[in-house]
Amino acid sequence: MNFGIWGVVSLVVYLVALLSVAEVARRARRDTSPSDHFLAGRSLGTFVLFLTLYATAYSGNSLLGYPGRAYRDGYSFIMATGFMMSIIVMFHVIVPRLRPLAVHHAFVTPGDYLRLRFSGPWAKPLRLAVAVLMCLALANFLLAQLKAMGDVASVVTDGRISYAAGVIGLAAVILFYETRGGMRAVAWTDAAQGIAMLLGLAALLGWLLTEAGGLAEITRTVAERRPSAVSLPTARVCINWFSTIVLMGLASVLYPQAIQRIFAARSGRALKRSFSGMTFMPLATTLVVTLIGVAAIARFEIANAVDTDEVVPMLLRDWGSAGGFSTWAALLVFFGALSAIMSTADSCLLSLGSLMSRDLMGRAGSDEKATRLGKHLATGLLVATIPFALWRELTLWRLIELKMELLIQCVPAFLIALHWSRLRAGPVFAGIIVGTLFSAGLSLSGVTRLAGVHVGVVGCALNALVAVLGSLWPNADQPRSATPAGASS
Amino acid sequence: MSTRRQRRTVRFACMILIGLLYIVSVPWYRDDGGPLRLWFGLPDWVAVALLCYVGVALVNAVAWHVTEVPDIADGSEDREAPG
Numbered sequence: 001m002n003f004g005i006w007g008v009v010s011l012v013v014y015l016v017a018l019l020s021v022a023e024v025a026r027r028a029r030r031d032t033s034p035s036d037h038f039l040a041g042r043s044l045g046t047f048v049l050f051l052t053l054y055a056t057a058y059s060g061n062s063l064l065g066y067p068g069r070a071y072r073d074g075y076s077f078i079m080a081t082g083f084m085m086s087i088i089v090m091f092h093v094i095v096p097r098l099r100p101l102a103v104h105h106a107f108v109t110p111g112d113y114l115r116l117r118f119s120g121p122w123a124k125p126l127r128l129a130v131a132v133l134m135c136l137a138l139a140n141f142l143l144a145q146l147k148a149m150g151d152v153a154s155v156v157t158d159g160r161i162s163y164a165a166g167v168i169g170l171a172a173v174i175l176f177y178e179t180r181g182g183m184r185a186v187a188w189t190d191a192a193q194g195i196a197m198l199l200g201l202a203a204l205l206g207w208l209l210t211e212a213g214g215l216a217e218i219t220r221t222v223a224e225r226r227p228s229a230v231s232l233p234t235a236r237v238c239i240n241w242f243s244t245i246v247l248m249g250l251a252s253v254l255y256p257q258a259i260q261r262i263f264a265a266r267s268g269r270a271l272k273r274s275f276s277g278m279t280f281m282p283l284a285t286t287l288v289v290t291l292i293g294v295a296a297i298a299r300f301e302i303a304n305a306v307d308t309d310e311v312v313p314m315l316l317r318d319w320g321s322a323g324g325f326s327t328w329a330a331l332l333v334f335f336g337a338l339s340a341i342m343s344t345a346d347s348c349l350l351s352l353g354s355l356m357s358r359d360l361m362g363r364a365g366s367d368e369k370a371t372r373l374g375k376h377l378a379t380g381l382l383v384a385t386i387p388f389a390l391w392r393e394l395t396l397w398r399l400i401e402l403k404m405e406l407l408i409q410c411v412p413a414f415l416i417a418l419h420w421s422r423l424r425a426g427p428v429f430a431g432i433i434v435g436t437l438f439s440a441g442l443s444l445s446g447v448t449r450l451a452g453v454h455v456g457v458v459g460c461a462l463n464a465l466v467a468v469l470g471s472l473w474p475n476a477d478q479p480r481s482a483t484p485a486g487a488s489s
Numbered sequence: 490m491s492t493r494r495q496r497r498t499v500r501f502a503c504m505i506l507i508g509l510l511y512i513v514s515v516p517w518y519r520d521d522g523g524p525l526r527l528w529f530g531l532p533d534w535v536a537v538a539l540l541c542y543v544g545v546a547l548v549n550a551v552a553w554h555v556t557e558v559p560d561i562a563d564g565s566e567d568r569e570a571p572g
Contacts, residue, residue: 075531075532075535078535078538078539078542079515079538081538081539081542082511082514082538082541082542082545085542085545085546085549086511088549089504089507089545089549089552092500092504092552092553092556095556095558096556096557096558096559099558099559099560100558100559100560100561103560103561104561214530215529215530215531216527216530217530218530219525219527219530219531219532220527223525230525230532230535231521231532232516232519232521232534233516233534235517238515238516238517241515242511242515245511267560268557268558268559268560269558271558272553272554272556272558273553275553276549276550276553276554279545279546279549279550279553280546280550282542282546283542283543283546287539287542
């Protein structure tokens, strides 16, 4: 594929536009408090909130990794549409309870809820354990996005910008607009990036369907080339299908950047409307990337499973080689992918800054110093992550898989705690330790599923059991009854 | 008050329906071995899963519509008593 100098020019225009948005966002800020920087002063309306939720939820992995999975697994990867939708369903469990508390107590990070909800000697260890799990998951996610950014920048510019220059340059751009404009800049750029992503995907699928003569023709060709891609899934795949829906639904609602968007909404009504819209987005995104991956089976053969992540670049190479409109359309898809990656990376970075300063270091103030500390920590972490991103041989797959297994261990501390007043800090902390050791231990030793069920889901069940049974256990030292708001604040 | 109760009932019914749609979406109840049948250009079991997910999206949108997300805490939040 040859985008010529236009690839570089388009990239520069795109980055200048992002930086301009950051400047406008900086001028729109009301003060220098953490609430204004990390949550845009809780001012996000329905439209921007919807697009920032969308752009954050769909990462580079959704656009580049999922078509590869669909290419490998065939039509059974339709499960991805279901599990992405389950996330919006699971938000019902936390949003109606967490949102009013967040407004009333001016939460900035998920740890602020834990600070309010739990007390006693185990409250601090619990907050730290949750913060460590969330930071690990986010740092992991950030690293994966940095590596993907370098790849896309190199492809778009036909190698004129090297992988290393792409990682460092784009990380610098993200750092600039994130530290200058905070959540406001992140949300506004996410909105533009979300639109680019949707247009890019629609264009690619439209081309594939037109080329192949329709969906039915694609399915028939796939059935001839690889019958297993269209045949009924086995019992084990069905169990894995259910397990993935549970894992993704439970873990993804605990992404700190997603929780912080609940805090950043202008109103409960804006939040409701955004989630109503978000529930349809898997049909416009995950379903589309699944069909793209399956359609690729009909077009070419990839022998090595690891190379299936190349499905989208290979399709774009075919498409872009026609020249004229096709080249520009292929470029648009690449910018859609780059947008997805950058919007996820910026949200991770912003959340990491606030989590490290408030939840890990305990700097829960509302002054400019707390904001500055968060920015400095985010900068330090990004700089520390870049060498790992430049190490191309580093295999991240296991760590990326671990991300969800770690996050799901925070379920009792939020999902159960919001609905059950008797839950206590000590048992929740013990549950997290048990669940994390179980799932991380098995996962790192190569066991990712037990009878088709993710080890993280099994670990979460053990974790919840410990938390609930421990909270029911009589404890003379600690009263368990709920107290009304304000009684112990 | 009755409106609030009605909303909760509708929301609860939506959640049950979503759960059922998810159960039907996974083809664990189907026997293998038949010829490939296409619905809307997709294998029939994929089309069923997709229809279920369209249903989940619609029902979930209704559930969000009837969900109350207050901006003011009602003062009854659960909180662990200090030990």
